[in-house]
Amino acid sequence: MIAVLDLFLKLTIWFLLTADLSLVNILLGLAIALILPGKYSVASQLKDWLRVLGEVLLAIPQAYVEAVEMMLWPHRYEEVTMEQVKPNRTPGLIFLDIFLITFTPKTIVLQYHENGWYEVHRVVRRKKP
Known part of the structure; x- marks a missing residue:
């Protein structure tokens, strides 16, 4: 499967x-x-695939909501964070994770680090205190 x-x-x-x-x-x-x-050396599980495909379906309305938020309320600040890759991810699942992060208008993956981290750029409404 x-x-x-x-x-x-x-x-x-x-x-x-x-x-x-x-x-x-x-x-x-x-x-x-x-x-x-x-x-691949790491075997992905069917539940991981189904979960990620469900997240893809949920990301579509989220992208519209974020786009409207950015039009109504300016997002003037930005931040770069590091997010850890979930364990036991195949290259296909890593690609889908990057796609999900980049699909929404407020975030984009700048770089995938081979040691298991994503570098993520976000636009935000307010600076963190």
């Missing part, structure tokens, strides 16, 4: 990059997704 989710993630990224759902592009994307390496 995890292999199917990894394949689905690779195909989704392919379709987002190409913006083409023609039969030829689907077959090409499938071929590329199957050729890309997919075996």
Whole structure:
């Protein structure tokens, strides 16, 4: 089941990059997704994938709320924080975590550190005291 989710993630990224759902592009994307390496030393669990996919669905309305907040109330300050990667994350799950952080308008991942940290930039309404 995890292999199917990894394949689905690779195909989704392919379709987002190409913006083409023609039969030829689907077959090409499938071929590329199957050729890309997919075996990782850390085994991801189905519950992790389902949780992250649920978070992706929740991030969509959150992004709209944050965009409206930024239009109504200026966010004039910014901060850079470090967030730790959750344990036992495969590269696919790390990518989805970065996508979730970057998807909302107030945050963006500046850098992923190989030792298990994300460097996250945020815009905020007020400075912390």
